[in-house]
Amino acid sequence: MPRLTASLRTQLVVGLAVGSLVWTAGTAYADKPVGGEAKPPPQGGSDGKGGLSASVSNIQVTYPSGGGGGDDKGGNLGTVDPDWKPPACWYEPAFTPEQLKKFVDTDSGGDVGIHESWWGKGLWTDHYRDGKPAENFDLQAARNSSAEGYKDYNLGKDGYFWRGVAPDPNASDSWDCGRIMFWVDAGQIPDDPNAPTPKTLAEYAYDKVKVPDTKVELKPEAKSTVNLPTWVWLDKGTFKDVKVRAELPNTGLWAETTAKPVALHLEPGTEDAEVFPASGDCEINDDGSIGTPYTKGSADKTPPCGIRYLRATDGTPYQLSASVTWQVSWEGSDGSGGDLPDGTFETTQDMNVQEIQSINR
Template sequence: MTRHKEALTTILATALTVVLTTTSAHAFGVGNDKKPSNGTATGNAGKNGTLSASVSNIQVSYPSGGDGGGKKGNLGTVDPNWEPPACWYEPAFTSEQLKKFVDTDSGGDVGIHESWWGKGLWTDHYRDGKPAENFDLHSSKNSVAEGYKDYNLGKDGYFWRGVAPDPDADDSWDCGRIMFWVDAGELPDDPNFPTSKTLAEYSYDKVKVPDTEVELKPAAKSTVNLPTWVWLDKGTFKDVKVRAELPNTGLWAETTAKPIALHLEPGTKDAEVFPASGDCKINDDGSIGTPYTKGSANETPPCGIRYLRATDGTPYHLSASITWQITWEGSGGTGGDLPDGTFETTQDMNVQEIQSINR
């Protein structure tokens, strides 16, 4: 994203060394010795870990559905207008950690759109109390941050910094404040402070669902005008739960994806699907459709396809997409729904002209 000339001019006028960037400049940040309560941690925070304004300190674990082998993939949302949060603020340093960082390194992201290398802002603003310009360019007023004395040493709390998974996103400028202080046990007085819902929405693209082909009869090769039965055995798809925790805030959320339907697209207009909508509901026992049994070749399956034209050397691409219902619960008794997710797999289908077959 092109940087605003006004902001750049302000920086140059202060005669401070600055680099404006949206790449991953690094700064040492807050650690958290406590693992998420369930599953395996996959977050980016660590006791001596690194942080950048494009990498969140949120820790992610999988209480259920995240283990096991096989291919897995991310969900797509059924709501084209839904987007996860573009940015939010989260703890980055205690006062002692910031002083140590400035004394030993002092090169990294002080905000989403501002990185400083060398002393400059780190000492002028956070040690010597000088005011500094913010970069919340979507704000209704030109925001100036008051300075701090000696990094707020002796105070209990954290310096918070903006985080944006995509710093080039236009809405990431909403979190353009440079790093600021928040007392322990409090959340920032800012419309973009994180909530448990923020964590739930952050977890949406962390949901990994299995890439499993549906069961077919006949398998891989169907026959014109005879139905192909489609089903998934119970237990093939299980609920997937993702837990997200933001260290040093008490905020957490668990996002659950539950399979609720299978949708079939035969890969050609010369076909009928059962039911006509192509939507096969999940049965009470967790299965989808009904397995084929001997002698059912001419029956209409509750979930299936009848191809009306044979393939001619090029197979049809049968598409099977699972709809996943997404709900969440979080700290403070919060919870709700997020847009349903979908995950699609395809498999080749060859169709022959034989009008009858012994199954």
């Protein structure tokens, strides 16, 4: 059975600095192309092509409120904290003993760890059926520990074989989850720093939050006038809390991540403009609305949320940018919870501005 030698491990560690590597000794591979997001399979993290993929998670995502992401007039949040990242890797259940035996007997092609793949019997039968030890593949932490083998896939035992998952296997932190697939008794969570927690699921769900488009109401609607204010507002109910629930099957772990709209920020698209308030931040009112709708006779008044353009457009409209800040919090299955970094979502819309020499009222 082809395995990694110490010298080859050293070469791979050096190679990490220059990109993704593929080891093709026999039928074992030390890395693979990055896989994309996919719908969770019923078992085993299948890539949909008959293989076991470490870039596909079994985490199940639902949307208790705020929509399920099917509306194309919106998008995912961008975090305001440039240093925040969702989890790079974690471990999760992949197979029962019966499922693993069936997989090896009928397929046995795929990832036994995030950075170790095996096609053919080899490792699957030697380690998981015949009890032979195997090396873990943890170059980042340099543990290079040995994993004890299993007899006949642990048939008759109650539990799951767990395996590392990384949405981006090329991320440097994904090497922290370097153990090859290992056994955990039913109802247990592995004693490992990269075992999943409710917070792991909450951070995973953060990337799944989809918020609505932020096209704002304007008055005047079609064309603004130089030196006269343009009122900006959003009616109550336009923006509601978005809640995303992430559950990891066969663990009892879940978390709900909630995004709550808290402010609208305006950028007029030109330096020849004034915004109201001066910060450009229009807070959300108690009833969920933003700003105040324009009423007849308010043309000369200063809006609580709006823009005054000082120069007309010259055939090319200004790009008015409206971004909503969303406050993000979470709660988990063990009673834990807290805050995650605020998120933003921005859209732009055309603003044509005319110049009128005299206005009669």
